[in-house]
Amino acid sequence: xxxxxxxxxxxxxxxxxxxxxxxxxxxxxxxxxxxxxxxxxxxxxxxxxxxxxxxxxxxxxxxxxxxxxxxxxxxxxxxxxxxxxxxxxxxxxxxxxxxxxxxxxxxxxxxxxxxxxxxxxxxxxxxxxxxxxxxxxxxxxxxxxxxxxxxxxxxxxxxxxxxxxxxxxxxxxxxxxxxxxxxxxxxxxxxxxxxxxxxxxxxxxxxxxxxxxxxxxxxxxxxxxxxxxxxxxxxxxxxxxxxxxxxxxxxxxxxxxxxxxxxxxx
Amino acid sequence: xxxxxxxxxxxxxxxxxxxxxxxxxxxxxxxxxxxxxxxxxxxxxxxxxxxxxxxxxxxxxxxxxxxxxxxxxxxxxxxxxxxxxxxxxxxxxxxxxxxxxxxxxxxxxxxxxxxxxxxxxxxxxxxxxxxxxxxxxxxxxxxxxxxxxxxxxxxxxxxxxxxxxxxxxxxxxxxxxxxxxxxxxxxxxxxxxxxxxxxxxxxxxxxxxxxxxxxxxxxxxxxxxxxxxxxxxxxxxxxxxxxxxxxxxxxxxxxxxxxxxxxxxx
Numbered sequence: 331x332x333x334x335x336x337x338x339x340x341x342x343x344x345x346x347x348x349x350x351x352x353x354x355x356x357x358x359x360x361x362x363x364x365x366x367x368x369x370x371x372x373x374x375x376x377x378x379x380x381x382x383x384x385x386x387x388x389x390x391x392x393x394x395x396x397x398x399x400x401x402x403x404x405x406x407x408x409x410x411x412x413x414x415x416x417x418x419x420x421x422x423x424x425x426x427x428x429x430x431x432x433x434x435x436x437x438x439x440x441x442x443x444x445x446x447x448x449x450x451x452x453x454x455x456x457x458x459x460x461x462x463x464x465x466x467x468x469x470x471x472x473x474x475x476x477x478x479x480x481x482x483x484x485x486x487x488x489x490x491x492x493x494x495x496x497x498x499x500x501x502x503x504x505x506x507x508x509x510x511x512x513x514x515x516x517x518x519x520x521x522x523x524x525x526x527x528x529x530x531x532x533x534x535x536x537x538x539x540x541x542x543x544x545x546x547x548x549x550x551x552x553x554x555x556x557x558x559x560x561x562x563x564x565x566x567x568x569x570x571x572x573x574x575x576x577x578x579x580x581x582x583x584x585x586x587x588x589x590x591x592x593x594x595x596x
Numbered sequence: 597x598x599x600x601x602x603x604x605x606x607x608x609x610x611x612x613x614x615x616x617x618x619x620x621x622x623x624x625x626x627x628x629x630x631x632x633x634x635x636x637x638x639x640x641x642x643x644x645x646x647x648x649x650x651x652x653x654x655x656x657x658x659x660x661x662x663x664x665x666x667x668x669x670x671x672x673x674x675x676x677x678x679x680x681x682x683x684x685x686x687x688x689x690x691x692x693x694x695x696x697x698x699x700x701x702x703x704x705x706x707x708x709x710x711x712x713x714x715x716x717x718x719x720x721x722x723x724x725x726x727x728x729x730x731x732x733x734x735x736x737x738x739x740x741x742x743x744x745x746x747x748x749x750x751x752x753x754x755x756x757x758x759x760x761x762x763x764x765x766x767x768x769x770x771x772x773x774x775x776x777x778x779x780x781x782x783x784x785x786x787x788x789x790x791x792x793x794x795x796x797x798x799x800x801x802x803x804x805x806x807x808x809x810x811x812x813x814x815x816x817x818x819x820x821x822x823x824x825x826x827x828x829x830x831x832x833x834x835x836x837x838x839x840x841x842x843x844x845x846x847x848x849x850x851x852x853x854x855x856x857x858x859x860x861x862x
Contacts, residue, residue: 360773367777374784381794382635385649386642504616513620520624524631531638 341438346449353451364452372405372456375526390530395471396558397527402464403554404526407487408519409460411494413453415445418498422511431593441499441584468557475559482566483557489573490549496580503580503587525550545572599695600703607674607707626719629664632789633657633729649794655820656791658732661720662819663788666812668712670750674704678762679771685859698759698846705755734819742828746815749835754811756842757782763846766853787813807838 353361379401383394392400421444424430433440467473474480497518505511521544524532529540529547540547548569555561611618640646640653651659678701681687690697723729734740761778764771783789785808792803792813803809814831817823823831 357770357773360770363773363777367773367780370777370784371780374780374789377795378790381790382639386639389642390638508616510614510616510620513614513617517620517624517627520627524627526631527635527638531634 338438338442341442342446342449345447346451349447349449350451361452365455368409368452368456372460376401379527390528392528395467395473396554399464399468399473399557400528400551400554401526402460402467403487403557404522404550405460406457406464407490407494407549407553408522409453409457410491411498413450413457415495415498416450416453417443417445417447418502418511418515420444420448421502421505422509425505425509425511428593430591434588434591441502444502445495445498474557479557479559482561483553486548486553486556486566486569489569490553492573492577493545493549496576499580499584503583506587506591521546522549528554542572545576548572600699603695603700603703604707607704608711611708611711622715622719625664625667625716626723629660629719629723632660632663633723633727636660649791651791652732654730654732655822657729658820659791659816661731662816663812664716664720665713666747666750666815667788668716669709669747670754670811672705672709672712673755673758674708675701675755675758675762676775677701677704678759679765679775682762682765682853682857683769683771683860687857688859691854697850701759702755709751732820734821736821739818739821739828742832743815743819746810746818746828746832746835749832749839750811750815753807753835753839753842756839756846757807760842760846760849763849763853766849766856782808782811785809786811787816791816807842810835810838 379397383389383397386394388394389397421430424433424444430440430444433443436443468480474483498515501511501514501518504514521540524540525546529537529551532540537547552561552565552569556566636656640648640656646653648656678687681690687697690700734743757778761771761775764774785792785803785806787809792800792809795803810831814835818828818831
């Protein structure tokens with residue numbers, strides 16, 4: 331088991347090294363422009379948020395600092411998912427060209443092989459300062475009352491990455507059947523954008539959907555609420571169960587989709 | 597003329613080839629409108645006020661609707677394909693035909709815009725049925741005519757900016773990074789995310805100098821009756837000036853690019 335874990339780590343390191351060479355060494359100016367674009371995208375909504383919440387003492391019973399943390403956690407989850415599961419954007423090409431056949435024959439899990447093949451170092455470059463800034467901001471404004479809240483938030487953030495993984499795998503499963511992957515992934519990105527601010531801004535039916543059916547609320551709002559001590563323990567357990575259930579359903583859907591794979595050409 | 601109508605017709609048909617892709621794209625547009633509406637609604641609820649940043653709630657909701665409409669009319673574009681055609685050598689197919697390349701892409705854009713407007717009608721209708729938001733209806737016919745003119749100029753302006761960006765393909769095959777940066781900046785500076793006049797006056801005065809301000813925000817302000825006739829006339833003159841400058845640039849860059857074009861990939 332230890333050998334298998336070590337093997338996957340080694341493979342990921344090789345993939346990451348190749349991605350790094352491609353993005354930084356072959357296309358340095360493009361990489362620079364992408365990083366600038368990502369920073370502008372982050373900064374523009376951040377400024378918009380500061381201007382908005384500058385007008386109110388509280389935002390739906392959350393303090394201004396808490397609203398900022400909701401946005402920072404959204405970015406953490408979004409950027410981490412983009413950085414480490416970037417390979418999904420190349421999946422359609424693998425299906426239509428038949429290269430995916432080779433992925434199925436290799437002694438590496440095809441999901442791992444596809445998703446982690448292209449680690450985006452431009453996102454990694456923005457993720458590191460984002461993590462540091464988020465932690466410093468939370469500590470500076472004393473937003474986590476006790477260590478146990480921070481621990482609960484970390485558990486839920488782990489669940490967030492599981493849910494993000496599930497969404498990516500579901501888009502791959504749809505891609506195997508329909509060859510349309512990008513649209514599903516962009517839909518996922520738009521859905522997560524709905525949780526840039528706490529999902530409490532939506533009506534009750536929408537909140538239910540964003541919690542139990544398309545759990546972006548569980549991905550982003552719940553970890554932040556857990557951090558502030560605003561999430562009841564039962565909801566922490568429910569979040570973990572939702573992540574676990576989604577993983578089981580996703581893997582089952584993936585297996586069913588593979589049964590339909592017909593290898594267009596190879 | 598009939599050959600350009602054929603281009604329009606073929607582009608229209610092409611849009612329906614990948615139906616799931618198309619449906620997802622429309623659903624994403626709806627989600628964007630949906631989440632932005634609820635963000636602003638939450639801000640009004642938090643301040644317990646009918647007016648914020650000098651916008652009454654009806655005018656702000658109308659602003660959001662107009663952003664969605666102008667997004668469909670102004671930002672829908674197929675000119676993104678130009679750089680790819682240059683890099684792949686497929687541009688040779690166009691230049692050897694009795695077709696103006698610029699008119700070809702303009703017809704493609706027109707088909708894309710019409711498709712966007714039709715489906716936006718359904719989405720906005722559905723949005724109305726769900727939420728019945730209060731809107732501001734402009735009753736001054738003169739303002740509506742000026743609004744229409746400003747939108748028409750914005751369409752031409754955005755087309756020229758996009759076309760110019762596509763011409764970068766003559767010098768580099770890494771146009772996507774520049775396009776990503778441009779789209780991120782344009783989205784913010786056009787006022788798609790929030791009304792630009794909520795920013796500090798010093799920042800807003802810098803944004804006014806750039807062409808993006810005249811794409812969405814300026815026509816919006818005409819319809820909402822927030823600028824005087826003098827400002828409308830000045831704005832239309834500035835839009836026209838930008839069009840003249842960009843048209844001249846497009847002509848120069850196209851000529852230089854065609855001297856360099858070597859139909860690589862063919």
